[in-house]
Amino acid sequence: MLRTGRRMGTARWNAALMAGVTSLALVLAGCSGSGPGDKQSSGGSTQTSGVTITVALASDPPPKAALAAFTKDTGITVNWVNIDWDSLQSKISAAATAKTYFADATNVDWSRVGQLGKLKWFYPMDTYIDTKAMEADVPQLASFTVDGHVVGVPYDASFMVTTVNTELFQKAGANPAPKTMDEYTEALKTIKAKGVLEHPLNIPFAAAEGLSTYWYETTGAFGGTVLDKDGKPQFTSPDSPGYKAAQWMVDALKTGLVPPGNINVTDSQGQQNLMAKGQVASTFSDYSGNVGTLYNIKASSSVVGKVKYLPTPGASGPAANLSNPDGVGIPKEAKYPNAAAKFIEWFTATEQQADFAGVNGPEKTFATYPIPSHLSAVQQMVAKGNLVGGKDLEPMLKGSKPVFEGGAPSWYPKFSNAVYTNLHAAATGSMSVEQAIKTIGDTANQLASGS
Numbered sequence: 433m434l435r436t437g438r439r440m441g442t443a444r445w446n447a448a449l450m451a452g453v454t455s456l457a458l459v460l461a462g463c464s465g466s467g468p469g470d471k472q473s474s475g476g477s478t479q480t481s482g483v484t485i486t487v488a489l490a491s492d493p494p495p496k497a498a499l500a501a502f503t504k505d506t507g508i509t510v511n512w513v514n515i516d517w518d519s520l521q522s523k524i525s526a527a528a529t530a531k532t533y534f535a536d537a538t539n540v541d542w543s544r545v546g547q548l549g550k551l552k553w554f555y556p557m558d559t560y561i562d563t564k565a566m567e568a569d570v571p572q573l574a575s576f577t578v579d580g581h582v583v584g585v586p587y588d589a590s591f592m593v594t595t596v597n598t599e600l601f602q603k604a605g606a607n608p609a610p611k612t613m614d615e616y617t618e619a620l621k622t623i624k625a626k627g628v629l630e631h632p633l634n635i636p637f638a639a640a641e642g643l644s645t646y647w648y649e650t651t652g653a654f655g656g657t658v659l660d661k662d663g664k665p666q667f668t669s670p671d672s673p674g675y676k677a678a679q680w681m682v683d684a685l686k687t688g689l690v691p692p693g694n695i696n697v698t699d700s701q702g703q704q705n706l707m708a709k710g711q712v713a714s715t716f717s718d719y720s721g722n723v724g725t726l727y728n729i730k731a732s733s734s735v736v737g738k739v740k741y742l743p744t745p746g747a748s749g750p751a752a753n754l755s756n757p758d759g760v761g762i763p764k765e766a767k768y769p770n771a772a773a774k775f776i777e778w779f780t781a782t783e784q785q786a787d788f789a790g791v792n793g794p795e796k797t798f799a800t801y802p803i804p805s806h807l808s809a810v811q812q813m814v815a816k817g818n819l820v821g822g823k824d825l826e827p828m829l830k831g832s833k834p835v836f837e838g839g840a841p842s843w844y845p846k847f848s849n850a851v852y853t854n855l856h857a858a859a860t861g862s863m864s865v866e867q868a869i870k871t872i873g874d875t876a877n878q879l880a881s882g883s
Contacts, residue, residue: 476769481507483768485536485775489760490517494779494788494798502778508771517541524763528553533765536772540584540759542575543840543848549578550842554761556581560773569782569806572755575834584759585780586805591753591832592649592717593825594742595727597735600713604628609742613653613680616716616745620689623713631691632713633684634702639856642699644848647855648835649717649754650677655747663841663880668873670866673747679865682858695859708733716744720753720828721802723821741824753828754835757805785809790818803829843879850875 477483485508493499493512503509513535515523520539527534528551540548548554557563563582567573572586594616601608604626606619623632636642651658656673657666667674684690691712694702703719706712708727720741726732727739743750760779762772778784786809788798803825804810810829814822841847850872858868 476766478770479768480771480774483507483771484509484511485766485768485771486511486513486534487760487772487775488513488515488520488523488535488538489758490515490520490539494801495796498784498787498796498798502775506771506774506778508768508774510775524553527765528763531765533767534763536766536768537760537762537775540576540761542572542586542756542759542835543844545576545578545583545759546836546840546844547842548761549581549583549839552764554583554763555766555769556583557585557761557773557776558582560762560770561585561777566806569808571807571830571832572757572805572834575755575757575839576759578839584761585776586757586759587780587785588758588802589720589755589805589810589829589832590757590802591720591755591828592645592744593720593722593753593828594714594716594744595707595718595723595739596714596742597707597710597712597738598740599735599738600628600632600710608740610745611743611749613745613747616714617680617684617689620684620714624689629711629713631688631711633689634697634706634712634715635681635684635690635694636697636699636702637685637690637695637856637859638698638701639852640698641848641852642702643852643855645754645756645835646699646717647674647677647681647851649744650681652754652833653677653716653744653746653751654680655751657837659836659841659847659876659880661837663836663843663876665873665876668869675865675869678855678858678869681855682865685859695856704732707739708735710735710738714742719756720825724819725802741821741828743824743828753832755832756835780805782806782808786812789813791816841879843882847872847876847879 487510492514499510523534524538558581570586572589576582576584576586596608598608600623601619604623606622607615610616610619620632623629635646648658651674654673654676658674660666666672669675703722703726707715723739723741728736730736744753760776762769766772785804785806786792787796788801789804789809790797791812807830810826813819814826854868854871857863858865
């Protein structure tokens with residue numbers, strides 16, 4: 433899934449996006465009639481057999497055979513609508529605001545959980561599915577929980593990771609497995625000094641969401657958090673991890689560790705055009721799965737077999753990886769919420785995720801599917817050798833943490849805009865890091881006070 437200014441840096445989810453958008457009206461029109469069955473207080477039907485539900489996600493559909501098997505087992509037919517991520521968020525918001533039907537199941541992104549929870553646009557999934565039983569096996573469920581309720585169930589496991597081109601590190605005589613930020617920075621400086629690469633580090637400094645998430649991961653590496661559970665900024669002091677992270681990133685650009693052109697490079701562009709082409713030696717905040725789905729694909733990469741996952745260097749040793757997964761939930765205006773719940777339970781189940789991930793044969797594989805959200809499904813992949821870098825990714829997933837202690841605040845989109853706008857400005861030199869951090873902090877305080 434390729435998102436404009438957003439995470440998931442490969443093009444594997446990009447097929448048929450426009451087709452999904454243009455067909456939306458036709459699909460919704462085809463299922464606009466009210467079906468039979470008991471009605472819930474919201475107007476939704478409790479019927480779960482003989483109905484057609486609309487599932488709207490930013491992805492191509494799963495294998496036809498899998499959906500057919502689901503229909504045979506449940507009597508529920510699925511109309512799958514593929515819409516690009518940005519348009520999907522707009523449509524979800526527009527339908528909820530107007531209290532009109534859009535879909536029975538649709539995207540719940542980690543960054544929108546706080547907003548959706550506060551506005552109560554989605555049903556609590558814990559009233560339909562035993563989410564408590566999932567907690568141990570789905571580490572990222574915490575990122576979808578607000579005020580004790582699960583807004584959506586994660587269906588992939590995306591988290592921020594560090595990638596290194598070990599060949600380039602070794603060519604320079606640099607440590608290819610640094611454990612601390614100091615060791616990591618020194619290794620990059622060595623690569624530059626030895627003339628192996630003039631600019632070895634990829635940081636996407638374009639004013640877009642990818643810059644925000646890069647800073648979050650770097651802040652975590654320096655040993656801190658961005659916001660506390662009440663949404664108050666934790667990065668305004670010069671000795672705070674968030675301040676140090678911003679300074680480190682901007683300094684990396686100014687000292688030439690980062691290519692000058694990166695001032696206008698997004699996360700996906702940096703991954704596809706720089707990291708995948710051997711133009712840089714490392715991306716500090718990359719995306720889990722990219723080694724197998726981008727860097728090891730001959731058609732899109734010239735560094736096949738050379739890029740590895742590295743336990744993210746931290747202040748005194750490897751740091752935790754921050755989560756940024758996708759979930760799926762049920763809008764309050766859904767026509768068949770109970771049927772949608774059955775679909776979500778099936779779609780996110782361990783055994784189904786193992787099939788989608790290719791554990792049980794290519795005919796069951798969901799070609800556009802990233803890493804499963806269930807740890808047990810990931811373990812099956814590792815055991816069968818179906819996950820590139822799986823032995824490295826498994827412990828990272830197990831120890832992954834939400835970006836924000838109290839979940840993404842309802843005002844997250846405005847906060848992220850302030851983050852990437854001001855960090856970009858600091859990188860261009862139009863303001864200092866001190867000024868950028870102060871502006872971001874002031875924005876957070878204003879937003880938190882008004883929430």
